Amino acid sequence: MKKNEPNDLFETALHSLKERSGEVDLSGFEHHVWSEIAIRDERGSWLQWLQGGRFLMPAPATAAVAIAAIGAGITLGFSQAESYGKQASLDLEQRYVESIHPVMMSANHVSNHTEH
Amino acid sequence: MRNLGLTVLLAALLGGIAYTAIFFWQKSRIDDHHAHLTAFEWFCEEFAVTGEQRAQIEALHKEYFPECEDHCVHYADTQHTLAKITNDPHLDNSPEHKEAARELTQLEKEADKKFIDFVYRIAGEMDTAQSQRYLQRMKGWLDRAVVAN
Secondary structure: OOOOOOOOHHHHHHHHHHHHHHHOOOOHHHHHHHHHHHHHHHOOHHHHHHHHOOOEEOHHHHHHHHHHHHHHHHHHHHHHHHHHHHHHHHHHHHHHHHHHOHHHHHHHHHHHHHHO | OEEHHHHHHHHHHHHHHHHHHHHHHHHHHHHHHHHOOOHHHHHHHHOOOOHHHHHHHHHHHHHHHHHHHHHHHHHHHHHHHHHHHHHOHHHOOOHHHHHHHHHHHHHHHHHHHHHHHHHHHHHHOOOHHHHHHHHHHHHHHHHHHHHHO
């Protein structure tokens, strides 16, 4: 009794291909070309788009896009940090007002006691 | 020559890195600056109060603080009493209930008056431009408090 007896269609097909492998006679170069084609076909479409798309950009344009993106990132970073700073300053302003307005001071004490 | 997709991806990555680096650098600077800042120090910094002016204004704050705190305690006690009365169905609409509510409203009015008097005293010690800005900002808080009540 043979080992690894094929038990489904896939196994049967694989077994058959292995038996026929001696019949395919490709030269080293052809074998290499077909291997490359097989690898390229298996790559995802998004990767194909990234690596082999039709729209090619010259190097200066690529550099300009990268610089613009960095510039936009820096501008947005400063702008968001400014908003954060304004909010932090407003929190301190609220603390200041709570220290000089009796009712707001009382509300602050109550909320602190509730939190603890 | 570079592929468009790769360029877009690279640009987005570089933009994201630049944004994250700048935002967290600035945030950490702001947090460090504000971490040990008291409310009074914030006031001095915000309204450019320095030197002798700062000493005079600090003295006014110190003088006012016990009065403000007494009023705060009185207000909190009255609020507590009113809450107890409100929760007691036998005292609903009783003279005690009406008296506590009237006292609370009176204390709120007095608190606003104390606050206004105090900010005007403080503004009197400041430079004209800064005092106008200070009064404007404090008025904003008072308006918000009125709306909230």
